[in-house]
Amino acid sequence: xxxxxxxxxxxxxxxxxxxxxxxAGIAVFAALAERFDRVLVIEESALxxxxxxxxxxxxxxxxxxxQYRRRKKLAARRRLFSLSQGTGRRALVARACLxxxxxxxxxxxxxxxxxxxxxxxxxxxxxxxxxxxLLFWLQALLLFSQGARxxxxxxxxxxxxxxxxxxxxxxxxxxxxxDTLPAFVFVAVLSLGASVALSAFVPLVWxxxxxxxxxxxxxxxxxxxxxxxxPKGKRASYEMGALLLxxxxxxxxxxxxxxxxxxxxxxxxxxxxxxxxxxIECA
Numbered sequence: 001x002x003x004x005x006x007x008x009x010x011x012x013x014x015x016x017x018x019x020x021x022x023x024a025g026i027a028v029f030a031a032l033a034e035r036f037d038r039v040l041v042i043e044e045s046a047l048x049x050x051x052x053x054x055x056x057x058x059x060x061x062x063x064x065x066x067q068y069r070r071r072k073k074l075a076a077r078r079r080l081f082s083l084s085q086g087t088g089r090r091a092l093v094a095r096a097c098l099x100x101x102x103x104x105x106x107x108x109x110x111x112x113x114x115x116x117x118x119x120x121x122x123x124x125x126x127x128x129x130x131x132x133x134l135l136f137w138l139q140a141l142l143l144f145s146q147g148a149r150x151x152x153x154x155x156x157x158x159x160x161x162x163x164x165x166x167x168x169x170x171x172x173x174x175x176x177x178x179d180t181l182p183a184f185v186f187v188a189v190l191s192l193g194a195s196v197a198l199s200a201f202v203p204l205v206w207x208x209x210x211x212x213x214x215x216x217x218x219x220x221x222x223x224x225x226x227x228x229x230x231p232k233g234k235r236a237s238y239e240m241g242a243l244l245l246x247x248x249x250x251x252x253x254x255x256x257x258x259x260x261x262x263x264x265x266x267x268x269x270x271x272x273x274x275x276x277x278x279x280i281e282c283a
Contacts, residue, residue: 092178113147114190122210148222155179220272227279
């Protein structure tokens, strides 16, 4: 048997098969064409076109690009649930809960923050693993910052939108506390559950307070993204705060005194609260 004729017959069969599949696809699309939602197709095409300039080679920061993409997708998404009736601080908490429900793509980041990042940070501050664990915790804070940023997203959204912020009768610290409360509770519950799972290896009497403190410190450090130290001064950042936090608490944790580590964490939290209260908001 001639190999060339066998190859020719095989190619002919493949071409015939592709032709049959193509004709079947055309027939199916022709039958379903009348049922397509043309408005939805136009909206999705417009969203795709809007997002094209912000690709891998865009000169903008990747975090800015991700936030823009997320806002565009959220604007095109159908409404889910509605804001409950309430005023004052309760309205802030309700809005933060509604925002988390509508922007459900952020829930995996919160899960990773509560189940992994926060418990690992607490273990590192307990001295488990020594300096290597502290370095890995710092690396986790910098490389997986989505969890901390997701915790404070409602706060940073309020600060960024000056038309909304100027009409909210709350100072920076109060706005941060109530905007962040739902996400903080979610992350805290997950981290405490992880602490119980690790109870055979770490003492819960220190692990629980350190998980709560690490959770609060991570959110406070992330809130620095929306703060300037002075009207014309440099803008603070999460990355700078995370580096200083590990540099300050790391040597203390290596002393092997959990009570001292807890006290130092409280002092660091109080300092961050003071910065947040005295700082100047920037969009």
